[in-house]
Amino acid sequence: MSDSARDDAGSNRRDFLTGRAARQEFERHGNELAEELISPRTGAPDSGDTVRLSTRAMNCEFSVVLNPSRERRPLMIASDALDMAHAIENQLTVYRETSDLLALNQQAGGAPVAVSEDLYLLLARAMEIARETQGAFHPLAAPLNALWRDCRKLGRIPESLELEKALKLSDTSGARFDEVTHSIALPNPGMGFDLGGMGKGYALDKMADFLLQEGIGDFLLSGGHSSLLARGTHLTQGWPVGIRHPQFPRKRLASWMLTDCGFSASGSGVQYFRHQGRRYGHIFDPRTGWPVDHMLSVAVTAPSAAVADALSTAFSVLTQEETEAYCARHPEVGALLLPPPLPGSTLKPVVLNIDPRLIHWA
Numbered sequence: 001m002s003d004s005a006r007d008d009a010g011s012n013r014r015d016f017l018t019g020r021a022a023r024q025e026f027e028r029h030g031n032e033l034a035e036e037l038i039s040p041r042t043g044a045p046d047s048g049d050t051v052r053l054s055t056r057a058m059n060c061e062f063s064v065v066l067n068p069s070r071e072r073r074p075l076m077i078a079s080d081a082l083d084m085a086h087a088i089e090n091q092l093t094v095y096r097e098t099s100d101l102l103a104l105n106q107q108a109g110g111a112p113v114a115v116s117e118d119l120y121l122l123l124a125r126a127m128e129i130a131r132e133t134q135g136a137f138h139p140l141a142a143p144l145n146a147l148w149r150d151c152r153k154l155g156r157i158p159e160s161l162e163l164e165k166a167l168k169l170s171d172t173s174g175a176r177f178d179e180v181t182h183s184i185a186l187p188n189p190g191m192g193f194d195l196g197g198m199g200k201g202y203a204l205d206k207m208a209d210f211l212l213q214e215g216i217g218d219f220l221l222s223g224g225h226s227s228l229l230a231r232g233t234h235l236t237q238g239w240p241v242g243i244r245h246p247q248f249p250r251k252r253l254a255s256w257m258l259t260d261c262g263f264s265a266s267g268s269g270v271q272y273f274r275h276q277g278r279r280y281g282h283i284f285d286p287r288t289g290w291p292v293d294h295m296l297s298v299a300v301t302a303p304s305a306a307v308a309d310a311l312s313t314a315f316s317v318l319t320q321e322e323t324e325a326y327c328a329r330h331p332e333v334g335a336l337l338l339p340p341p342l343p344g345s346t347l348k349p350v351v352l353n354i355d356p357r358l359i360h361w362a
Contacts, residue, residue: 048067048234049067049068050065050066050067050068050220050234051065051066051067051068051069051075052064052065052066053075053078053079053082054082055082055083055085055086057085057086057088057089057203058085058089058093058199058200058203058223058224060200060223060224060225061222061224062082062085062203062204062207062221062222062223062224063221063222064078064081064082064207064211064219064220064221065219065220065221065222065239066078066216066218066219067218067234074216077210077211077214077216078211078216078219080210081207081210081211081221082207084203084206084207084210085203085207085223088199088202088203088206089199089203091116091119092119092195092199092202093199094142094192094193094194100115100116100119101119101193101195104184104186104192104193105142105186105191105192105193107186108186108187108188108189108190108191108192109186109187109188109189109190109191111185112176112178112181112183112184112185113183113184113185114181114182114183115182115183115184116182117182120177120179120182120183120184122195122198122202122306123139123177123184123193123195124177124179125306125307126139126193126195126198126310127139127140127172127175127177129307129310129311129314130172132326133310133311133314133317133318133326134287134318134322135172135286135287136285136286136287136313136314136315136317136318136322137197137286137310137311137313137314137317138170138172138286138287139172139193139194139195139197139198140170140171140172140175140186140191140192140193140194141170141194141286142170142191142192142193142194143165143166143169143170143190143191143192144166144167144170144284144286144289145194145196146166147162147163147166147289148282148284158289163289166289167288167289169188169190169191169192170191170286174186174187174188174191175187175191197309197310197313198306198309198310199309200223200224200226200227200305200309201223201227201229201262201264201304201305201306201307201308201309201310202305202306202309203223204221204222204223204227204228204229204262204305204306205229205262205304205305205306207221207229208221208229208231208305211231212231217231217232218231218232218233218234219231219232220234220239220241220258221305223305225265226264226265226266226309226312227262227263227264227305227308227309228241228258228262228263228264228305229261229262229263229304229305230258230259230260230261230263231260232259232260233259237257237259237357237358238257238258238259238260238358239257239258239259240255240256240257240258240360241255241256241257241258241263242254242255242256243255243256243265243299243336245347245362246267246296246297246338246347247296247347251362252362253338253347253349253361253362254349254359254360254361254362255359255360255362256299256336256358256359256360257358257359257360258301258358261301261302261303261308261334262301262302262303262304262305262306262307262308262309263299263300263301263305263308264299264300264302264305264308264309264311264312265297265298265299265300265312266283266297266298266299266312266313266315266316267295267296267297267298267316267338283313283316283317284317285317286317292316292317293340294319294320294339294340295315295316295320295337295338295339295340296338296339296340296347297338298312298315298316298335298336298337298338299312299335299336300312300315300333300334300335300336301333301334301335301354302332302333302334303332307333311326311333311335314326315335315337320337320339320350323335323337323352324350324352327352327353330353331353332353333353334352334353334354335350335351335352335353335354336349336350336351336352336354336359337349337350337352338350
């Protein structure tokens with residue numbers, strides 16, 4: 001979308017919210033959210049009425065969900081928060097020449113590159129999570145991501161020499177961070193950051209900061225169906241979010257009450273391709289370069305949506321025992337692991353650091 005198109009979209013959205021259409025927006029989206037995110041089953045919390053505003057960015061729908069109000073100001077502020085998603089996309093994408101992240105990648109192998117404080121802190125946090133997860137989350141995997149993306153388009157798998165080259169270019173040990181100058185040095189041409197596994201959550205965190213600064217304390221933000229951030233309350237326990245069954249996507253497994261946390265879900269059941277009869281998912285172990293499939297899906301809560309995004313990817317790569325050890329060290333992180341059941345057995349969820357009263361099983 002061009003800048004002028006985004007400006008028009010923002011203007012139209014504000015015009016839309018100033019009159020009778022605002023009430024229509026509330027009436028129409030209240031029921032849609034209940035069907036999309038909230039479990040209506042007996043024993044699960046009722047969804048209640050909501051207002052939802054949306055825009056499209058980062059190849060998905062971003063939404064702000066609010067409790068109903070007769071005041072127009074919360075809707076206007078929510079509209080401004082949505083506009084932030086476009087600015088953050090321009091900063092973090094590796095597909096636009098205007099991107100700060102792409103500019104950093106293009107200068108790999110040269111002098112250190114100074115970046116904004118916000119981008120520096122995000123990349124430094126990403127590298128910290130990479131160390132904490134033994135490389136299961138990998139912000140410098142741009143060469144690996146590009147290799148697998150190209151191979152999927154061509155309907156093949158990487159050759160050994162291609163994979164070896166991409167793994168060498170994804171080595172994090174050579175990256176240098178200077179917190180005084182907010183500069184980053186990547187030693188070899190071809191290296192590069194890719195925050196596809198963290199960018200949506202980061203955008204939600206920034207949007208949440210803006211809403212809180214403007215005095216709005218109760219909301220649910222979403223970036224697609226996989227990244228969420230909840231603040232305050234909607235019902236007595238928080239914001240109820242539906243968890244889909246990994247083996248039967250049209251069925252709901254549970255409703256999870258979210259309060260003051262980021263949330264992210266990852267799974268290999270949707271994005272994959274087949275080659276010579278074998279199925280290859282879109283989540284790969286950046287330490288080996290090969291896709292992993294020992295988890296049907298993973299859902300994570302963390303203090304921020306960016307961290308939840310990164311950890312849902314990492315926990316899809318780590319073994320169950322490694323994830324359990326991580327959560328034992330980080331009690332602020334909750335996880336719902338869904339490993340494949342043994343033949344003849346039923347699905348057995350693994351719940352880590354989550355109050356059982358917040359999950360209502362279907």
